[in-house]
Each structure stands twice: as structure tokens, then as C-alpha cells.
Amino acid sequence: MNFIKQLVHIKHGTRAPKSSSCKAASLCLSHAFHNSSVEVNSEEQEVVIALGSNVGDRLNNFEDALNRMKKSGIYISRHGCLYETEPAYVTDQPHFLNSAVRATTKLEPHKLLETLKEIERDLGRTAGIRYGPRPIDLDILFYGSQTVNTDTLVIPHERIWERPFVMAPLIDLLGTDTDNDTTKSWHLLSRNSGGIFEAWQKLGGESLIGKDGMKRVLPVGNRLWNWSTRASVMGILNVTPDSFSDGGEFLSVGSAVSRVRSMVTEGADIIDLGAQSTRPMATKLSPEQELDRLIPVLEAVINMPEMEGKLISVDTFYSQVALEAIKKGAHLINDVSAGQLDSNMHNVIAGLKIPYIAMHMRGDPSTMQNDENLVYDDVCKDVGSELYTRVRDAELAGVPAWRMILDPGIGFSKSTKHNLDILAGLPGVRSEIGRKSLALSRAPLLIGPSRKRFLGEICGQTDAARRDAATVACVTAGVLGGADIVRVHNVGVNRDALRICDAMLQRRRKF
Numbered sequence: 001m002n003f004i005k006q007l008v009h010i011k012h013g014t015r016a017p018k019s020s021s022c023k024a025a026s027l028c029l030s031h032a033f034h035n036s037s038v039e040v041n042s043e044e045q046e047v048v049i050a051l052g053s054n055v056g057d058r059l060n061n062f063e064d065a066l067n068r069m070k071k072s073g074i075y076i077s078r079h080g081c082l083y084e085t086e087p088a089y090v091t092d093q094p095h096f097l098n099s100a101v102r103a104t105t106k107l108e109p110h111k112l113l114e115t116l117k118e119i120e121r122d123l124g125r126t127a128g129i130r131y132g133p134r135p136i137d138l139d140i141l142f143y144g145s146q147t148v149n150t151d152t153l154v155i156p157h158e159r160i161w162e163r164p165f166v167m168a169p170l171i172d173l174l175g176t177d178t179d180n181d182t183t184k185s186w187h188l189l190s191r192n193s194g195g196i197f198e199a200w201q202k203l204g205g206e207s208l209i210g211k212d213g214m215k216r217v218l219p220v221g222n223r224l225w226n227w228s229t230r231a232s233v234m235g236i237l238n239v240t241p242d243s244f245s246d247g248g249e250f251l252s253v254g255s256a257v258s259r260v261r262s263m264v265t266e267g268a269d270i271i272d273l274g275a276q277s278t279r280p281m282a283t284k285l286s287p288e289q290e291l292d293r294l295i296p297v298l299e300a301v302i303n304m305p306e307m308e309g310k311l312i313s314v315d316t317f318y319s320q321v322a323l324e325a326i327k328k329g330a331h332l333i334n335d336v337s338a339g340q341l342d343s344n345m346h347n348v349i350a351g352l353k354i355p356y357i358a359m360h361m362r363g364d365p366s367t368m369q370n371d372e373n374l375v376y377d378d379v380c381k382d383v384g385s386e387l388y389t390r391v392r393d394a395e396l397a398g399v400p401a402w403r404m405i406l407d408p409g410i411g412f413s414k415s416t417k418h419n420l421d422i423l424a425g426l427p428g429v430r431s432e433i434g435r436k437s438l439a440l441s442r443a444p445l446l447i448g449p450s451r452k453r454f455l456g457e458i459c460g461q462t463d464a465a466r467r468d469a470a471t472v473a474c475v476t477a478g479v480l481g482g483a484d485i486v487r488v489h490n491v492g493v494n495r496d497a498l499r500i501c502d503a504m505l506q507r508r509r510k511f
Contacts, residue, residue, distance in 0.1 A: 024126045043103045044131040045144035046182045048173060049113065050100050050157070050166050052137040054087065058097040061123055068119045069103065074112070078102040079395065081168030082402035084224055088163065089131035095213075097224075099402065100141065100169035109143050113153050116140070137275040141170060145185035154364075155190050164208050167200050168216075172401065172439035181435070199240050200247050218402060218444060220311060220355050221331045230477045231498045232488040234270040234313065236450065237265035239297050240277045256297045257304060264306045267495035270332075271307070272487060274300060274315035278336050278365045280410075294321065295328060300331040313357065319348040325350050332405070336412065338363055338390035357446060358388040358394060360409035368413040370394045379418045380425040383408050384432025384505065388486025391440050399438035405485065407446040410474075416454040423449065423474055426481040434492030448487035449474035450494075472497045480504065 049069075053061040060084075066076055082102040085141045099286050105112060116138040122134045129302050141157045147157040160166055174196065178184050187195025209216050210228055217224035239256055276291035285293075294295055294314065301307060302496065314325040317337040322345065325333070331354065338358035339345040347358045354444075360383050362373040376382045391404055408429050422429065426445060434441030455470040456462055468490045475486045475494050480500040488494045 003423050017097040038488070044106055046077075046144075046180075047074075047105055047143050048141040048167065048170065048186070048393040049101055049103060050137075050139040050141050051101070051114070051141075052096050052165070054094045054096040055133045055135040055137055056124070062097065062099065064103065064123060065119055065136050065138060068122065069116075070476065072115045072119070073107055074103045074105045074115070076101050076103045078173050079400035079402060079439060080172035081216050081442055082224075082400075083165060083168055084215045084217050084220065084226075085165040087131075087463070090129060093133045096165065098165045098169060100166070101171055102173045102218050109140070109146070109155060110150075110153060111141060111146050139166075140253065141166070142186050142189070143289055145182055147189070156186075160201075161190065164203050164214060167196075167203055168209065168214065169439075171196060171200050172437075172442065174435060175436040176431075176438070178434045181461050216442065217407070218355060227321075227484050230502045232269040232485045233267055233482065233491055233495050233498060234272045234446070234485055235260075235266075235268035235491045236272055236274070236487060237263070237297075237301075238274050238277070239293050240275060253296050253300045260301050260304060260446060262308055263491045264310060268310065268491045270313050270485070271301065271413060272313040272315050272334055273301065273330070274334075275321075276316065276433050278315075278317075280365060280369050281363050284364075284366070285388035287318040290316065290318060290321050294325065298325060298328050298330060305364050317345070319344040323348055324353065326354055331355070332357065334407075335359065336409070337364070338387065339394060340364075340390070346397035346399060349375055349394065349403075353403070355403050355405055356377040356394060356399055357405040357407055358387065358391050359407035359412065359446075360390070362386075362413035373413045374415050374418070376418065378415070379421045380428035381432045383422065387429070388433045388440060391443075392437070395440070400441065401437070404440060404443040404447055406433070406440070407448065410447055411452040412450045414454075416457050419449070419452070419454045423447070423477050424481065426483060432469050442508065444484040445482060446485040446487060447475070447478040447483045449478070449485075450488040468493055477503055 014359055035101060044167045051062055051065060063210065070076065077102060078216050083098045085098050086097045087096060093493055104475065120136050120138055126233045140155055141160055143155045146155065174183060178187070190196045192198035195394065208214050209291050215226045216228065217226050234275045237256060237259055239251060241251060263271065283406070287348055298314070302314060310329045311328070313332045314322065314330045315334040316325065319336050319342045323335045333349060334357040335345060336359045337362065361368055367373065387406060387408065391406065394404070406421050410422055413506060414422065430441045430445065432506065450471045451464040452465040455474070456464065456466045460469050461467050461470070471488060471490065475488065478486065479498060486494060486498065
């Protein structure tokens with residue numbers, strides 16, 4: 001896309017006038033912006049602020065800075081992904097965490113700079129070596145459609161275009177569709193006909209991620225998880241009497257612990273613990289009933305020596321259950337409703353500061369397979385669009401993109417054909433989300449086809465336990481199509497399938 005040709009500059013609500021003296025749109029842009037760049041603003045401006053930290057608790061420094069921004073009149077609207085990067089310029093120092101945010105503020109540019117510098121000082125930054133270690137670094141990349149060039153402030157930030165650790169999270173804040181005239185101006189300020197996307201490609205683009213000292217990571221437990229190195233297996237543990245495949249098998253603490261031990265031995269990376277069935281027409285429990293089932297098993301599993309280095313997910317759509325589960329030691333929450341069945345879920349997840357698996361579903365388990373919930377124009381586009389709406393709500397509630405995991409909801413509000421289309425069309429789901437937010441489109445993608453009814457319909461297997469071969473086929477197709485996590489009952493056979501997929505993908509990346 002040629003953004004220069006698409007110049008639509010808005011200044012105080014009016015279009016920039018055409019001028020024969022402007023030899024190029026980019027020159028018009030610079031000329032139109034120059035004189036107003038340091039005025040006090042009575043209207044909100046959209047800004048981009050880059051974050052970096054390599055001293056102390058880096059992630060906590062980010063969260064503290066974002067909280068202080070909000071209190072100072074800088075309201076975060078979008079988050080980039082989270083990156084761990086090797087230091088630049090001064091290389092003998094710890095690795096950095098980097099990200100960026102979009103925000104709105106009424107602070108004029110120099111007042112915004114002053115506010116950010118005050119936050120840096122409050123978090124312990126002192127004068128030191130240029131480009132050296134710092135607990136927090138906050139840089140203004142863009143300020144509305146304006147340019148600033150004074151002794152103390154240059155906007156756009158003068159080193160944006162040479163720094164992959166700045167460009168990567170900046171790209172995340174955009175969508176492939178240009179969402180407003182301010183973002184159009186940012187593309188123009190890159191001085192590339194293809195906008196910021198072209199500038200990113202000139203540095204190497206996505207090929208830089210995962211190598212050259214730059215990893216996209218998700219914070220979970222006490223570590224930063226680089227999920228792109230291999231696909232992960234989530235083993236299912238249902239402590240329910242009525243789940244469609246293994247209901248009633250693991251109701252006692254002893255049987256549940258034995259099952260977890262077996263799955264970990266077979267190669268599970270995550271154990272997904274569920275105390276409420278979400279099969280079609282399942283009886284709905286109260287939060288209290290769900291907790292009564294969940295907590296004894298959760299406490300026992302957390303204390304298993306075999307769980308060292310493993311993650312525990314709790315499958316619930318209740319915020320009360322999520323809160324108690326995390327207090328007991330679970331690491332992440334798997335919500336089949338993506339917040340639709342509990343209006344407080346997103347706020348609770350934001351406060352807990354833990355990863356959130358948001359799944360696509362229409363209605364609830366009792367209505368999800370109703371005829372009206374099975375109507376799609378294009379299932380991959382529609383699922384991507386609807387899932388984006390859910391996770392966007394979570395982000396606005398304070399759950400950053402770097403804590404999101406997305407699930408297209410195979411078997412939930414889907415027919416057999418829909419499930420097949422999604423498994424074959426995962427890139428299309430990501431692409432639809434990416435139209436609005438590249439950060440959210442780059443979140444880890446989870447699929448859960450294990451033993452589901454549509455596999456039985458295709459293979460003629462009425463017994464769910466006999467659908468493992470069909471599950472392996474789905475898992476293989478999904479991972480080769482971009483899935484990062486697979487949720488399965490039979491860990492062993494699917495772990496082997498993923499090893500083959502990972503080997504194939506590694507070969508593909510070499511060419």
C-alpha cells in the first residue's frame with residue numbers, strides 16, 4: 001500500500017490544503033505540522049510511547065510505569081507484544097525487555113516528556129552511561145500528527161527507524177487496515193511509500209524475531225516464555241462427572257494426581273484443570289460448586305514434584321473461580337467465553353496480571369449449537385472478527401496484548417464443516433485479527449480438537465476415546481498452519497506428532 005498517495009492529514013479537524021509548492025506529500029506533511037508542535041492542547045492527542053528496562057524486575061517496572069502514566073493523564077489504549085532483546089550500542093549489560101503502547105493524553109509534547117522523565121526518576125533511573133542500564137526508559141515515538149524539533153525533544157523519535165527493538169512493538173500497535181488519520185500520518189512520517197511496514201521490512205521484519213538477540217515472549221509464572229521455539233502440549237484433566245470424554249474418571253484427588261503424573265511423563269507442558277463441563281447442554285454449576293471440586297485437586301497437583309517447570313491452567317468462565325485458583329498457585333486462566341459469561345472476568349484478569357486464554361464461542365454451552373449460532377458468512381473471518389472484539393474488550397480493561405492467548409473455539413458454536421474450515425484456515429483467523437491489531441494477531445494460538453464429536457462424525461467413531469488418531473491428524477494440520485499450543489486428552493501420541501511438526505517447521509524456516 002502506498003501511504004504517500006493516501007495522504008489525508010487532519011489538523012484541528014480540517015484537511016491539509018493542497019499546495020503546488022509541496023514537491024511530495026511527505027514535505028507537505030512536515031511543513032503543515034511544524035508550527036503547531038509545541039502548543040498546549042485542549043483536545044486529546046494519540047501518542048506512541050516506547051518502553052525499555054534491563055535493571056531489576058523488568059516486567060514490574062513496565063507495569064509500574066503504565067500505572068503511573070494513567071494517574072498522570074496518559075490513558076493506555078493498545079499494547080505491543082513483549083520482546084526480550086540483546087542490548088544495543090553498549091553491549092556489556094543485561095538483556096532488555098521492550099514494548100510500546102498507544103495512549104491518549106491532553107498533555108502537550110514537552111509536558112508529556114516532563115511527565116515521563118518524572119516517572120523514570122521515580123522508578124530509580126539516574127544519570128548514567130548513555131544507552132547503558134536503566135530500570136525504565138520511556139520515549140515518545142509519535143505525538144498525534146505533529147512533528148517536534150527542539151533542543152530537548154524530537155518527534156518522531158530520531159532513532160526509530162534504525163532500532164528493531166523499537167520498530168517491532170511499534171508495528172504491533174498497528175493493524176494492516178489503517179484505523180484513523182493519525183496512524184496514516186505516522187506512516188507518512190516514515191518517509192517510505194509503504195509506510196512503517198516498509199521501514200520494518202528494510203530492517204528485516206519478522207525474520208528478526210527469534211534470532212539476532214530478539215525474542216517475542218509471554219510472561220508466565222516466574223519466566224518469560226518464548227512459545228515460538230516449539231509447539232506446546234496442554235494436557236486435559238477434567239474433575240467432572242459429565243465431561244464428554246473422561247467424565248467421572250478423575251473425581252478423586254488420588255486419581256487426578258495419577259493422571260497428571262502420567263501426562264507429565266508423556267510430555268505435557270501445561271495441565272488444564274477443569275471442574276465444570278462445557279459440553280453442549282451441560283449442567284451449569286455455581287462458582288461455589290465449581291470451587292468445591294477444583295481446589296482440593298489443584299492444591300494436590302501444585303505440590304507434585306513432577307510439576308516443577310510445568311504450568312497449570314484452570315478452565316473456568318467465572319471470575320471468582322479464576323481469582324481463587326490463581327491465589328492457590330495456578331498460572332493462567334482458560335476462559336471458553338472470553339469474558340461473555342462473567343462481566344467481571346476481564347477486570348479480575350487485569351488485576352491478577354496473568355496470561356489469559358480467550359476462546360471464541362457464541363452464546364453459552366446450553367445454546368452454542370443452536371441454529372442461529374451456527375450461521376457464518378466466512379467462518380475464519382467471522383471468528384477472527386468476533387474474537388478480536390472479545391480480546392479488545394479485555395485489553396481496554398487492562399489485560400495487555402502480551403498476556404493474551406487466543407483460541408478459535410473448535411467445537412463451540414461450530415458445525416463439522418466450520419471446524420474443518422478453521423483447522424485449515426488458521427492463518428485466515430490471524431489475518432482477520434491483524435486487520436485491527438497486529439499485536440493480538442501475534443498472540444500464541446491454541447486449538448482444542450481433541451476427541452470432539454465432529455471427528456466421530458467423520459470417522460464413524462461413536463466412542464470418544466477411540467478418536468485419538470483423528471485428533472493427531474487435526475493437531476498436525478493445526479500446528480503446520482500456525483497453532484502454538486494443542487489441548488489434548490492423549491498427551492503421548494500428540495507429543496510425538498508435534499515433534500515431527502516442529503522438525504518440519506524448522507526445515508521450512510531454513511529455506
